Amino acid sequence: MNREQEPPRGHEANxxxxxxxxxxxxxxxEQSRALQLRERVRRELAREAIEQPQECPDELWGILASDALMTQEWMFKNFEQERSEWERAGKADVFDSENKWLYENVVDQSEHLRKMVAFLYGSVETEEPFSYKDLDDLFSVIDARYKESRPTIADKLRHEVSSLFEQQDPRVHLGSQSLRRGLNTGKIGHLEKNGILRGEEATLLKDTVQFAEVEAYGEQDMIDTLQFVAKNTELAVGLLSKRVGLSSAIVHDCFTLVLSEIEAEYGNTSKDDDASKKSWLKKVGQWFIGNEVSQAIPLPEKVQSVLEHDGAKWAHRIASLLAASKQKDIDSRYFKGELYKEEEIRNAIIDFMRNDEGDDFSLDQAEEYLERVVNLSQFDRASSDDLGQLRTQPEQQPTTVWGRMKRAVRRGVKTAVIEIDGSLEEGESAYLTSPRMLRDAKGGTKLDLFVDAVEQLEHYPGDKRNPAFVESAQAVERIRQQLAHEYDTLIKQKEAHTKEQEGAKQKSQNGGVDTADTKATSGAEWFSVETMMEPFAIAGEKILGFAGDQVKKFVDRIKETRQERERLRNLPIIRAARARGRVSAKVSPPLKISL
Amino acid sequence: MDQQKDSGIQEFIDGVCHDIGIDVLPADQQEALRQIITQDLNAFVGERVFFSLSTDKRSELEKIIRDGGQDQLDEFFASATVDLSAILQQSFELFSMKWRQEAADMIASVS
Incomplete structure (x- = not known):
């Protein structure tokens, strides 16, 4: 199995x-490509949600978690199977080497799941391990939600997560079996000794890999370290990402870039220039190893630009993509530092599509295009500081590719519903443009393609004779029809629900005799239409009433916390400071601030 | 709603309202918003509890909610494998966060 044969992860032939x-x-x-496209959108949604958790509704986390679980399931099943075949043929090493990307993917997925767990349990800070109880809670939810369709997932994950938990490192746990095989070389001691790995990280790695003898720290060690890193990309990326505070995508890019430079610089040159090679490697190694060191040691120019220049980030990503497509011209322009502006990058893509492939735009190109767009959107986000600002001042959020995509989908869904069902009643409008609606629509079959198609329409140059535009328009129309159908079904279900309620009422008046109507929509169906919140509200009201004592306890606790805050606020020293104007008299609630 | 009066729910909702600065609104709007928050809390808790149950249990709960009384609910949660207390506690915390976020969004959209 190699990259070309990579199946749609987690949604294999589904x-x-x-x-x-x-x-x-x-x-x-086309079916296969459509599934893969959908999968990509889904994965990008997950990435988006993880990076901007505050903007992700709780419900979406459930969907994302299920995706992560399905992907894990697929990986374990298929990877293990295939590897054992290679092992029998005595070629396990070849298999491992060819499937390095899969290890990376496992790490990636584990990271996603870890963050989901953290978020679900109310903490976006993912450094702390979770309690067993948290995990149990999570799995009770997962068990309940996914038991029927995928009975083995929860058990498998429960086992894997327990293992993770014991090992204290979520990055490794889910892929632990696969990862162990990948991490069979290295000098963890070095990394620990020099403060690169914390004690527990090193212990974890020691448990999972075989170590070489650790010698005195020197150039050779640095080279060994680099070799270790080179052979264990996935781990290096994870660690660097965590240490340096960059996104794993950027670290990965930098890493790839540096390694390729090493290869280009020294791979084909005379072997007798070892001193120079070692010196350069050492410099790179020092950069990799210390996040403070990076300030003091001049980085390779290319790495510097990738790290520091937003435009360069974009340019690099595009350059990588285009380089992969053998577009060496663009690639070299990037390296000359010409492509630093967002607009130029976009134009480069458009040119690329127009000149090289635009005449025959098909699912192939849609796939390519989507890949470019979503990769761009990764860099469309600003630094963490900027993100913080965006969260507090969302109205100033720049129009990002991703943002436009989401808005386009919402508009599209709303328009479709209005066309089918006429003008909206009060409250419906807000619902139709809400994340919940997106979630519900995702429950159908078409939203992902709809996202893609609308995106193409929004961004593709406006030549309506262009086959790409025509194809996109047709795709949107097809999807609109599908959404119309789904909405129609929803309305019917809603009507059935109303009928059932009336039937139930009648039934109680008739002395409890079941009618055909109540039978037809009895049991879990009552709740099955997730868009109908009334049943949940009724259930919630009764449950809260039932659980009064427990609720009372929570409320008392909350009240105590509030009183404690008030008490602190009224301490004499604070009052004195207030009197001198150093502390505001009252912390204004948010609404008050605005007014 | 009567059932909820003595259970601390109203106190909790008062707290949420206080957190989001409801007192700056006119009285009628305050009441309307309080109703919305109450209803939202019910749905929020209902949904979370519901999805923590197995399919069979969901059916059972649905019947109890529709036709049953407090005794049945008591029996139901005694036999269900979910930790209702944990779910409620988490729901309350998330619900507070959610409404603070809603308020912040609202402010941001008009300021």
């Missing part, structure tokens, strides 16, 4: 995700 119409009209190849 044709149930395709509508009947898609299954009928798409060729097998």
């Amino acid at each position: 044709n149930a995700e395709l509508s009947a119409e898609e299954q009928k009209t798409f060729t097998p190849d």
Whole structure:
């Protein structure tokens, strides 16, 4: 199995995700591509949610968690199977080497899941390990939600997460078996000795890899360290990302860039220039190893620009993509520092698509395009400081690719519903543009493609004769029809629910005799339409009433905390400071601030 | 709602309202917002509890909610494998955060 044969992760041949119409009209190849596109959107949604958790509704976390779980499930099953075949043929090493990307993916997925768990339990700070109880709570939810369709996932994950927990490092736990095989060389001692790994990290790694003898620290050690890092990309990226505070995507890029430079610089030159090579490697190594060191030691120019220059981040990403497509011209322009402006990058893509592939824009190109766009959107986000500002001042949020995409989808969904069902009643409008609606629509079969199609329409140059535009418009229309159908179904379900309620009422008046109507929609169906919140509200009201004592305790605790705050606020020293104007008399609640 | 009066729910909702600075609104709007928050809390808790249950248990709960009384609920949660107390506590915390965020968003959108 190599990259070219990479299956749609977590959604392998899951044709149930395709509508009947898609299954009928798409060729097998198109079906596969459509599924992969959808998967990519889903993964990007997950990434988006993780990076901006405050903007992600709780419900979406459930969906994302299930995706992560499904992907893990697929990986374990298929990876283990395939590897054992290679092992039997005595070629396990070859397999491991060829599937390094899969290790990376496992790490990536583990990271996602870890963050989801952290978020679900109310903490976006992911450094602290979770309690067993937290995990149990999570799994009770997962068990309940996914038991029927995927009975093995929760058990598998429970086992894996327990293992993670014992090992104290979420990055390794889920892929621990796979990762162990990948981490069979290295000098963890070095990293620990020099403060690169914390004690517990090193202990973890010691448990998972075989160590070489640690010698005195020197150039050779540095080279060994680099070799270790080179052979263990996934770990290096994880550690660097954590240490340096950069996103793993950027670290990964820098890392790839530096390694490729090492290769280019020294790979094909005479072997007798070892001193120079060692010196350079040492410099790079020092950069990799110390986050403070990076300030003092001049970085390779390219790395510096990738790290420091937003434009360069974009440019690098594009350059990588285009370089992968053998677009060496753009690649070299990047390295000459010409492509630093966002607009230029966009134009480069558009040119690329127009000149090279624009004449025959198909699912192939949509896939490529999406990849470019989502990668761009990764860099469309600003630094963490800027993000913080965006959160406090969302109205100043720049129009990002991703933001436009989301707004386009919301508008599209709303328009579709209005077309079908006429003008909206009070409250419906807000609902139709809410994250909940997006979630509900995702429950259908078409939203991901809809996202893609609307995005293409919004951003593709406006030549309506262009086949890409036509194809996108057709795709949107098809999806609109599908959404219309789904909405229609929803309305019918809602009507059935109303009917059932009336039936139930009648039933109680008739002395409890079941009618055909109440039978038809009895049991869990009552709750099955997630868009209907009334049943939840009724259930919640009763549950809260039932659980009065427990609720009372929480409320008392909250009240105590509040009183404690008040008490602190009234301490004499604070009052004195207030009198001198150093502390404001009262912390204004948010609404008051605005007024 | 009567059932909730003595259970601390109203106190909790008062707290949420206080946190988001409801007192700056006119009295009628305060009451309307309080109603919305109350209803939202009910749905929030209902949904979370519901999805923590297995499919069979969901059916059972639905029947109890529709036709049953407090005794049945008592029996139900005694036999269900979910930790209702933990779910409620988490829901309350998340609900407070949610409304603080809602308020912040609201302010940001008009300021």
